[in-house]
Amino acid sequence: MIQLRILSSPFEDSDGNVGFGSCATKNDSEESVKKCFEILNSFSLS
Structure with missing residues (x-):
């Protein structure tokens, strides 16, 4: 069984754009x- 980590937070990318949302990943590596x-x-x- 694969454990998914649910993330819900603002996220800033390398261009300085910030997004909000929830995301599920198989691991929590950056x-x-x-x-x-x-x-x-x-x-x-938008």
């Missing part, structure tokens, strides 16, 4: 969290 939020934020661009 790279996987960043990638997950990049995907999440791609759906919420």
Whole structure:
């Protein structure tokens, strides 16, 4: 069974853009969290 970590927080990317949302990752490494939020934020661009 794969344990997913649920994250819900503001996230700032390398360009200084901040996104809000929840994200589930298989681990909590910085790279996987960043990638997950990049995907999440791609759906919420205004």
